Amino acid sequence: MEISKSQEPKISALACPKCGAPMYPDMKKGGFSCLYCDTFRPFAITDEDFAPAVKFRHQPVKIVDGLLKLGHVAIEVKEALAPPPREERLKRLLPLDRKLLERDAEAFYALRNESFCELNCPFCGNHLTSLLTENLFTCPYCGQKFGHQEQIATGKYDERLVVGRKYNLYSKCLPFKLSKPAAQISAKEIVKGLIQDTSHVNDRLTSAYVPVQLADLRWKMKVSCERGGFWYYQECLDWAWPRSIIYDIFLMDELSPWDYGEITSLKPAYLEGKVQLLASENLGDWQARIPDWILQRTAPQRLRRAFGLEEIQLRWVSRDIRQHNYGLVLLPIYALETTLANGGFLRLMMNGQTGKAALQITTAKEEFTRIIEPSAKPSLSPESTMLSPPIPIRYVKSPFLHERLTLSEALMPR
Numbered sequence: 258m259e260i261s262k263s264q265e266p267k268i269s270a271l272a273c274p275k276c277g278a279p280m281y282p283d284m285k286k287g288g289f290s291c292l293y294c295d296t297f298r299p300f301a302i303t304d305e306d307f308a309p310a311v312k313f314r315h316q317p318v319k320i321v322d323g324l325l326k327l328g329h330v331a332i333e334v335k336e337a338l339a340p341p342p343r344e345e346r347l348k349r350l351l352p353l354d355r356k357l358l359e360r361d362a363e364a365f366y367a368l369r370n371e372s373f374c375e376l377n378c379p380f381c382g383n384h385l386t387s388l389l390t391e392n393l394f395t396c397p398y399c400g401q402k403f404g405h406q407e408q409i410a411t412g413k414y415d416e417r418l419v420v421g422r423k424y425n426l427y428s429k430c431l432p433f434k435l436s437k438p439a440a441q442i443s444a445k446e447i448v449k450g451l452i453q454d455t456s457h458v459n460d461r462l463t464s465a466y467v468p469v470q471l472a473d474l475r476w477k478m479k480v481s482c483e484r485g486g487f488w489y490y491q492e493c494l495d496w497a498w499p500r501s502i503i504y505d506i507f508l509m510d511e512l513s514p515w516d517y518g519e520i521t522s523l524k525p526a527y528l529e530g531k532v533q534l535l536a537s538e539n540l541g542d543w544q545a546r547i548p549d550w551i552l553q554r555t556a557p558q559r560l561r562r563a564f565g566l567e568e569i570q571l572r573w574v575s576r577d578i579r580q581h582n583y584g585l586v587l588l589p590i591y592a593l594e595t596t597l598a599n600g601g602f603l604r605l606m607m608n609g610q611t612g613k614a615a616l617q618i619t620t621a622k623e624e625f626t627r628i629i630e631p632s633a634k635p636s637l638s639p640e641s642t643m644l645s646p647p648i649p650i651r652y653v654k655s656p657f658l659h660e661r662l663t664l665s666e667a668l669m670p671r
């Protein structure tokens with residue numbers, strides 16, 4: 258399938274009207290800034306500006322007589338969680354290109370579109386080309402930035418670039434803070450030693466906006482381990498509930514924390530470079546099961562880290578999800594996929610805000626994941642993903658009152 262080359266777009270330079278220096282799009286401020294003289298030019302107002310802001314609805318755990326009141330996780334105690342169906346793993350581990358093609362062929366080809374416009378840079382005279390998928394691009398010789406005149410003026414963008422239906426594309430996002438060149442350097446560093454030739458990393462690293470629903474996820478579990486069984490309570494506030502499975506939901510979950518203090522309107526016309534815009538997917542009954550699959554995978558790891566336990570099995574689980582109103586947000590990520598010499602498959606995902614990365618290597622039999630923390634600890638606003646430590650508990654009395662214990666106090670015979 259070929260995407261027809263629409264009329265030659267008119268290009269205009271993004272130069273500061275005052276001093277002539279290149280202007281940089283700043284998603285957080287909602288406009289172009291000149292770094293030299295502080296001139297600011299706002300983006301065009303678009304429909305996205307009228308979307309209601311996220312309303313966070315946190316409900317702190319109540320303390321009664323010094324006891325935790327856990328009514329929210331008391332109602333539906335279910336037996337051990339059902340694991341994901343085999344189909345889930347097969348689907349998840351498909352190459353990204355296949356997933357994109359199956360989901361939306363038009364967007365897939367539009368994103369790959371090789372058509373470009375060519376011009377001589379009006380600033381330095383060198384020949385330059387731009388892909389049609391790039392809304393804003395930079396002259397590699399003089400650093401001057403350019404954009405499509407009409408898109409810059411109106412904020413409109415090519416809808417073929419949305420993977421899925423444009424109607425299902427969320428209007429709020431977290432701006433990318435980590436630049437693509439910085440992400441490329443970091444990705445190369447991470448995969449060095451795993452793949453011989455890292456020269457294609459720059460081309461293959463994709464940027465994407467992934468849809469999630471913000472919610473508070475809280476759970477009470479009974480687990481057994483080598484030292485016996487115990488109940489514990491834990492919560493993750495501002496948890497990102499995946500609304501698409503194109504990118505691995507488990508790796509995605511590892512990329513938290515996200516800082517929601519930085520939410521802005523999505524303005525694709527002002528994004529630099531090629532960014533995949535993923536619309537939310539209708540996942541059927543999988544949507545409601547995803548939190549269980551993620552808990553099943555993360556709970557044993559977290560208990561291991563907190564208490565040094567090894568043989569953990571989840572016995573009983575009760576969980577509560579409280580969605581935040583208008584909490585539909587796109588999260589910025591970088592991703593890389595490549596096959597390995599030994600036939601394995603490497604997948605890398607990186608948080609476009611903090612640089613935290615999750616690396617996964619899969620073979621026919623095994624799946625191995627490693628987390629790479631960013632070199633500098635990011636400073637986050639109060640509205641960020643917050644994971645409480647697991648708290649061993651024991652039920653004391655009605656209504657739903659539980660006592661906080663140490664692990665040794667909470668342990669009971671299996």
Ligand SMILES: [Zn+2]
Pocket residue numbers: 273274275276277278291292293294295296
């Ligand atoms: Zn200026």
Ligand SMILES: [Zn+2]
Pocket residue numbers: 378379380381382383396397398399400401
């Ligand atoms: Zn130039």
